[in-house]
Amino acid sequence: MRIACSFCGERELGEFTYLGDAKPVRPEAGASEDEVFDYVYLRDNVAGATSEYWYHGGGCRAWLKVTRNTLTHEISSIEPAAGAGAAKVGA
């Protein structure tokens, strides 16, 4: 598996660290226990195309939002995550 960083181009997997599913959103401070439990512990654990966060720690140190198929490891799209200098690449 190789990942084409939006800033650095295609690099080998060892340069990247995985965070996980990009879908869960951290609940507000006043959120209910159920919402926090859901965010921290439960997962869709999708078999198929899913959007996830990867960190390019061995390169530009930007966070990327990668759409990847968990059944095949095929990557269909990569974009800078919000706040990761997205404007610099016109995203």
Place this chain on the structure above:
Amino acid sequence: MKYSIFSLARAALSGHKNWQRTWRDATPKDRYDVVIIGGGGHGLATAWFLASEYGIKNVAVLEKGWIGSGNAGRNTTIIRSNYGLPGNTGFYELSMKLWERMEQDLNYNAMVSQRGVINLYHSDAQRDAYARRGNTMRINGIDAELLDLAAVRKMIPFLNFDNARFPVQGGLLQRRGGTARHDAVVWGYAHAASELGVDIIQNCEVTGFVRDANGKVTGVETSRGKIGAGKVGMAVAGSSSRVAAMAGLRLPIESHVLQAFVSEAIKPLIPGVMTFGAGHFYVSQSDKGGLVFGGDIDGYNSYAQRGNMPVMEDVCEGGMALMPMIGRVRLLRQWGGIMDMSMDGSPIIDKTPVDGLYLNAGWCYGGFKATPGSGFVFAHLLARDESHEEAARFRLDRFRTGAMIDEKGQGAQPNLH
């Protein structure tokens, strides 16, 4: 078919041409008292314990491929009961005791070999942690020995003891740990369960659950038609989220790929199972002579049953740090399996919020050693509708209540074991 020295001699004298199938490849009936989804070690063990211990013989095991084609045939065959936390300690020792009598119980040679498991330590802090775990084991009646450097040198003289960064200082040894032939475990449970009337149904993928008006599960839809069930048990670690989703459940589990490796065969070298405590590398030697080893999961969600190069490199570096001679051995094969990574590193064996549906999941990468224990306590849960005392802490709701079994002490993340 009863196996014995006489059956072996008879078969040998007739050129091994008259062996019979060791279990029945059944076609599905309309209804069973219990349907187990998943024909791996855990599912088949559950069926056998239901039939042999709990008197429930109208049981089917449904397998989407062939039995043992998932993680039961992909693991590194290690058995041990060296856990330190309440919940785990007793359960894994229950499992170890069942390993010790498995071959007699099943009338099947599973090549259970108690050749010892040693966890090496490389610092004072790690020694103290291992001493504590060993004491916990001994208090619970489990064998454990803390070896000093001289004792490890005598036992495994070829290690790189003087590694400047990770000098070996000693190890925690469980002599009753060891290995078992993983495929034979699957075939043994299939053999013994089939003899008691359990239907083992292959190429039968569950595609949905049948529910009554109250939402209770009353059967499963499969690629071979609808099958009614009094109760349905899931033992599909690796795919638990996918099957649970058919019943509308979301689980505290991520599916990750774990790789394993085997080298070309060499003469007997490694006395038992050993683990490198400063990285993540463990190795044993199969009876065929290959070094069987592995390390960390790849670290990203996957259902692909294959891994990538960075972790291969990391595992091989661990091997080189511990025993540099391993660099002279060629890698023969490498493969991947899909792990149910739970959020605290411990399994889940419990009822689900859906009436009639029972869950056996979240084995991370420690499921093989648990095979007999898991089958026993899951059969207990299915038969009695209450948890076995040794599995009472493996609750699905423990993440909500905070009663987690976090052996590593690292909190909620799906990369523990």
